[in-house]
Amino acid sequence: MELVQNITKKIIKLSEKQLEKVTLIGIDGPTASGKTTIANSIKNELEKRSKKCLVFGLDWTLIDRSLRVNDLENLKKSSNSFEYEAELHMDIKKCQQFLSNVQRFNEREIDDTPIDKNLVLKNLYSRDHEGQCVGTAEFNLEPGMIIILEGHYTLRNELDKHIDYNIVLLGELEEFLQRKVDRVKGYRSVDDAKDYYWRIDVPSFKNHNARFGINADLIVDNTDYNNPKIKEKGYINYWSNLTNSKMLKNIGLNENLSDFIFSNSILTKKETKEYTTTAINMLKTWDSKVGHYIRTSIGSLKYDLTKIANDFIIELNENSHEDYTFRIMHTDALYNVYNRILPLSLSIGLFYKGRINPEVSIVAEVFQPELTLQIIWEGGYKKISVIRQLGEITKDEKYETRNTTGKFEITENIEVMTPTHFTIPEFLNNIPHKLTFIKKEDEVISASQALSKLLHKGGVWIHRFALFSELRFYKDILRKCGSMTIQIGNYLISVKTDNQNLRNNFKKFVNEWETPIGQKNLFYKSQNEMDKIVINERKNSKEFVSKLAHFIMMDGYLFSRFMYENETKIKEAISELKLMMNSDERLLRKRANQFLLKFFPMINLKTHKLWGDLPKNVEKEIKLDDYNQINPSIMAELFMWQTIRNDKSSVLATNIYDIRQESFDSLAYLESAAENNMPIVLQSSLNALGQEEIDEDGNKSSGYLKIREGPKVFINAAMRAARDLYLTKGILPPLFGIGLDHVASKQDIPKGRANRFFKKAYETGRLTHYVQDGAGLFDAKTRDKESLKSAFNKMIDFSVNLVDDLEKTYLIDREICAGELNYVEDTNQALVPDNNEMRLFMRTYQEVLLQKNHLALLSRPMLFIGNLGTTHHGYDKTRPKVETAKVWRDALKNENFISPVLHGTTNSHRDVLRDAAVGCAKINVAGDLLHIFVANLPEKISRIIYDSNVEPKKMLSSVKFLLDELTDNEKIQLINALKNICEDLIKTINSPKLSKMDSKYFHYNTYAYPKEHVGVILDSLFESIEKYRTKNEVLEKKKYQFSASMIEVPEEDMFRLTDTLWKSGIRYFHIDAGDGEFITRKFTGIEKTKFLRKNYPECIMHAHLMCKNPHFPQNGELSLIQQYAEAGVDAIAVHPRAFDNDEDVVNALKLIKNLGKRPGILIETHDTLGGKIERIIEEADLDWVIVMGVPIGYGGQMFQFTTLQLISNFVEYFKQRKENYLVEADGGLTHQTLKLCKNAGAEVFSGWSIIKSMDENELSNKVKKVYDIFNE
Secondary structure, eight states, rough: OOOHHHHHHHHHHHHHHTTOEEEEEEEEEEEEESSHHHHHHHHHHHHHOOOOOEEEGGGGGBBBBHHHHHHHHHHHHHBOOOOOOIIBBOOOHHHHHHHHHHHHHGGGGGGGSOOOOOOEEEEEEEETTTTTEEEEEEEEEOOTTTEEEESSTTTTTTHHHHHHEEEEEEEEEEHHHHHHHHTTTTTSOHHHHHHHHIIHHHHHHHHHHHHHHHSSSSSEEEESTTTEEEOTHHHHHHTTTTOTOOOBOOOOOTOOHHHHHHSOOTSOOOOHHHHHHHHHHHHHHHHHHHHHTTTGGGOOOOOOOOHHHHHHHHHHHHHTTTEEEEEEEEEEGGHHHHHHOEEEEEEEEEEETTSSSSEEEEEEESSSSSEEEEEEETTEEEEEEEOOOOOOOOOOOOOEEOOOOOOOOOOOSSEESSSSSSSGGGGGGOOOOOEEEEEEGSSSSSHHHHHHHHHOOOOEEEEEEESSHHHHHHHHHHHHOOEEEETTEEEEEEEEEHHHHHHHHHHHHHHHSSOOOGGHHHHHHHHHHHHHHHHHHHHHHHHHHOOSSEEEEEEEEOOOOOOOOOOOHHHHHHHHHHHHHOOOHHHHHHHHHHHHHHTTTEEEEEEHHHHHSSOOOOEEEEEHHHHHHHHOOHHHHHHHHHHTOOOOOOEEEEEEOOOOSOOOOHHHHHHHHHHOOOOOOEEEEHHHHHOOOOOOTOOOOOTOOTTHHHHHHHHHHHHHHHHHHHHHHOOOSSEEEEEEEEEEEEGSSTTTHHHHHHHHHHHSSSOOEEEEEEEGGOSSOOSSSSHHHHHHHHHHHHHTOOOOOOHHTTTTTEEEEOOOOETTTTSSOOOOOOOHHHHHHHHHHHHHHHHTTGGGGSSOEEEEEOOOOOOTHHHHHOOTHHHHHHHHHHHHHGGEEEEEEOOOOOTTHHHHHHHTTTSSEEEOOOHHHHHHHTTTTTTHHHHHHTTTTTOOHHHHHHHHHHHTTTOOHHHHHHHHHHHHHHHHHHHHHHHOOOHHHHHHHOOOOOOOOOOHHHHHHHHHHHHHHHHSSSOTTTTTTOOEEEEETTTOOOGGGGHHHHHHHHTTTTOEEEEEEEEEHEEEEEEHOHHHHHHHHHHHHTTTEEEEEEEETTTSSSTTTTBBHHHHHHTTOOOEOOOOGGGSSSSHHHHHHHHHHHHSSEEEEOOTTOOSSHHHHHHHHHHHTOOOEEEEEEEEOOSSSOOOOOHHHHHHHHHHHHHTTSOOEEEEEEESHHHHHHHHHHHOOOOOOEEEETTTOSSSHHHHHHHHHHHHHOOO
C-alpha cells in the first residue's frame, strides 16, 4: 500500500534524526478505522528495512471487562450517548507512564539517575484472561528502536507530547460500523454491536476528536482501506460535526446538572458529582455576595471577598469525605469590586487523595448580566451561564449551555494574547498574527477570560502568574481541553490552532524548553517553596494592616478614608503609611505606593527636599510616578525572554569606574541607553569597591577604587545619575539594573568580607543583580567527573553562602560563575567546559541549594558564566569560542539556566561581541570603557594615570578629586565620548529595543526608598490634603446649593419626601437616567421630572444622562435629550464617552441649548482638563460641568480625592473665561467630602446618601446639617 510505504519512509527519516533515541509513532482513530491493520503493515515494512519495531496496544489500558459490562447495562437504561470511554472505561495513565519511561531513556545522557532499559508492564487488559487486567508486556529499549502506539486515544495531549508522529484514521461512520459488526459477530449480536457503536464508540471518539484532533500530524480518510486518502486539518472538524439519525443525544443541562457534566456512568465517583454540584451552588452564593459588595460602601464591609471564598471552601471541606479536598486555585482582580469594575473571577479545584492536579476545576466569572462557570475534568469542558441580576439568583434560574470545544473559529490571522510587545516567542516568527496585550497584572484580559477566548476561538495565550500553583492549575485545564502548553518560569504559554506551521514550530519549541522528566520533581518542589515565600509575604502584609487604625486591606489592596477625617487622624494615618513604606516586606511597600498613586496621583515632590545635592537648573518638582521610574529594576525575566525570543540580542553591562556623587560614566551610559530605548546594567565588583577590612594578622584588604563604603557609594552614584538624567534633561532613565560584578572568593579576605560586602549592597534596597563567583576555589586536577564535582562543590558552597537572608534577596538577579577566565598573567590553559561539564556544575548547584534550604531560588531564571576564552584587561590570546555560549544556553535553558554571560571583553574584536550576542543575553564590558574614560580626561589627569606604571584602574582613586574640578566643556567632552562608545557597543551586540509598554511591564521596583525620601513623599501628601481642608479665600462668595438626587426615592414616598425637602430649603433637584448599555443599570427619571415640574414649578432640575448617544431618536420618537427637555428639566449634562465621536458630543450639546436648556458635560474620575474635554467645552461654549466624585454606575462608592483637583482646575479654567459658570460635584458626598468640594470651588452638590432618610424630621435635620456646612 502506497500510504504505508510513505509513512514508513517518514518514520525512518524521523528515526535517523535521533539515532540514540526511541522513536514513538501514534495511530489513533475510532473503532474499526483500521488502526491495527495499518500498525502491523508499518511494523512489517520497518522490519524489512532492519528496523527494530514494537507495538504498544492502547487496548491494554482498558479496565476490567466486568466493570465495563456493568456500566453498559446502566447506560442502556437511558437513551443518551456516553462520550467518556477514554476517561472512565480506560486507564490511559498506564500508557502515559510507559511513555514517560521511554522519554527518560531518551534523556539518559542528561539524567543523573540510573535508567531501566527493560520496561516490564503489568496489570494490562487481557482478552486471553476473560477481560481482566492481569496481562504483561516487556519492552527492551534500544537506541534507534521504533515503537508504534496503536489504538484510540493517542492524540490526547498527555500522550501526544511524547509522540514523534501521530496519525489519525477517520472515515464514514456507516462503513466503520459494518466493519465492527463483521469483526465481532462471532461473540456479540449485531444489535448489541450497533448499540455499543452509536452509544459509546462514536460519541467518545467525537468528544476526543473535538478536543485533540488538531494534534494529528497526518489525517487519513480510511473509508476505503484499499485507497486511503490524506486529508487537510479541516477534515477534523468535518468529522466531529458528522450527524446520523442513529446517534443518541447527549444529556441536557436541564435533565441533570451532574450528569450533564460527567454522564450517568456508574464509574464516575458519586462524590465527585455530588461535590461538584455543591461547589457550583456555593459559587452562585459567592456571586450574590459580589452583587452585594458592588453596591455597598467599603466602610460597611466586614470581610473581603477572599475571606468569604475561603470560608465557603472550609465549609465545603467540612462536609466532604476526607479523600476529597477543595482549594482556591486562582482569583483575579477581586479588589476591583470596590472600584465597581467587572468581571471578577474565582477558580476552585476539587482534589482526590492529595493528587497534584484537580479531579474537577471550576472557573467562575462574575459579569453584570451573568455568572459564567467553566467546568473542566478529564472528560472535557463545559461552560454554563447563569443569567441573573447581579447579586440575585432569580427563582426561575435560566441556564444557557455553551459547549463549544472543538468549534473554535479557524482564522489565518491568529490572535496572540500576551503581556507586551517583547513577550513574543520565537515560534511565532513568520506566522501571521494579531496582538492583544494583557499588560501588567492582567490590566486588559484576566486569565479566566483568556482561557475562555482560547478554548472558543483558538490562538496563542501567554500569561504570567504570580504563583506557580495558579500556573499549573491553568496548564492542567488546557491539557484536558486539547491545547498545547508549556511553562517557562512564571509564564504559561499555550497554543490552540490548526495552523500546522505554528503547531510544528511550537512542538519544536516545547522540545527545547520542556524540563527533563528526571528533574520535574525537583523543580515542582522549588516552585512550591517559592509559592510559600510569596504567600507568606501576602499573609504578613494582611496581618500588619489589620493592626492599623486607619487602613484596611481588602483582597490584597489598601483602602482608607483618612483623608476626609480631622487633622489628628490624618497625621495618624500618614504615620501608618510611613510604617508600611519603610517595611521589610516588599509587597507592603508596593501596596502603599499603589495606594498613593491611585488616590493621590497629583502629588508633586519638591526635589530640593528629596535631595540636597542637586545640580544647577533642575526641575523643582517630580511626580511620584516619575520618581518610581527613576529606580532600577531586576531583569531576570527580560533575560529569559531574550532567550525565549532567540533574537540574538544582548544587554550591555557596563563597569563603572567614576564612583563620585557626579558619576560621569553612569550618567553617560544611562543617557545613551535611554536615547536608544535599550536596557542596561551598571555594575562594579568586590575587587573595585570592596570595603576596607583588616584581618587578624593586620593585613589590609580594600577595593582598588579606595571607597570606604564601596557598594553603598556606588549604588548612590548610579541612582544620582538616573535622577540627574531626568531632572536636568527630562529623560526618564531606561530600564536599568544596578549590579555587583564578581563577588569573588579571591577577594574574600578576611573571610566573610564578601558576605558583608553583599549585605551592604542589598540593604540599600536598590541592588538588582549580583555575580556569585567562587571560581577562585576551583582546584580540579583532572577533568574526570568526580574531580570536577568536588571542585564545583567548593565554588558553589561559597556562592550559595553569600545569601544569609533568603526572603530579602530571593528576587535579586543571580549570575553564577561556573569557571575561571583567562587572565593575562595565567600560564595554564583555562577550562572551557563542554555541555556535560556545564550541566554537572548546574546539577551540583541544584544539590547545594537543596541542602541549604534555598531550593526556592531554582524557580527563578538564572544567568551563568563559563570560560569562553576571553581575557580580562588584556588581548585575547586566541579567538574566543563565543559560539559555545549558544550551545550551553540551548542545553541548559530548560532548567532555568537561561543564558551565559560574556565576561573578559577588553580589546575583544567587535565581531566577537556581535557573535557572542547570539548566545549571551548579557555582555559585560569593562576595560574598553575604562580606556575611553581615561583617554578623554583632560591631558593633565590622563598623563598622571599613564605615567604611573600602575594599572590605570588602580590610579583612579588618586585622581578622583581632580574630576571634581573639570570645566563644563571638559565634562561634556568626556560624557559624549562615553555615550558614543556605549552606543557603539549596544548596537554591536544588538541590545533589545524596548517599547514604553515593554519598559513599564518589565520594570520591577523594590519600592525600598530612603527613609528621608519616604518622609518627603508623606509630607507632600499632607500638603495635598491640607490644600482642600482649608477654605480658599481667593474664591468669591458663592451661594451654595444642594441638589437632591431623586432616582433612589421610592415612587410611593416621592410627594412626602419632596415636600419635606422643599420646606427644608432645597430648590435644586438632580435627575439621573441610565440605559443599561452605557452603564449596566437601566432606569428613567422622566416621570419624577414631570412630578417635580408640576408640583414645584420654581424648582431647578439638572438631568444627568448616563446613556449611549442620547441625541438619537428613541424607537422613532423623541431623543432622550428632547424627552427630558420636554419633561421640564432646566439643564442637561451628558457624558462625552457616551458618543461615537467628538462631533456628536458638540452637536448634542448644541441641541440642548437650542431647546432652551443649559448644556453641560460630566467629568469622570479618570478625566483631565485639557485635550478633548477642553475642545468640547470651547466648541459648545459651555459654562457648566458636573465633576464626578465616584466612577459612574453604582452607589456606595468611596469618594475619589482626585475629584478635588479636578474641581479646582475647572474653577480656575472658567474664572479666566466666563463671568457666570457652574461647577457641580456629584457622588460619594459625606459631610467631610462636601466641605472639601466646597473648599475646592464647587457651588452645587448632588447626592442622596448624605441626606437619605425615610423619616421626615430626620431628613430635615440632615438637610440643615448640609447647609450648616455651606454657611461655615
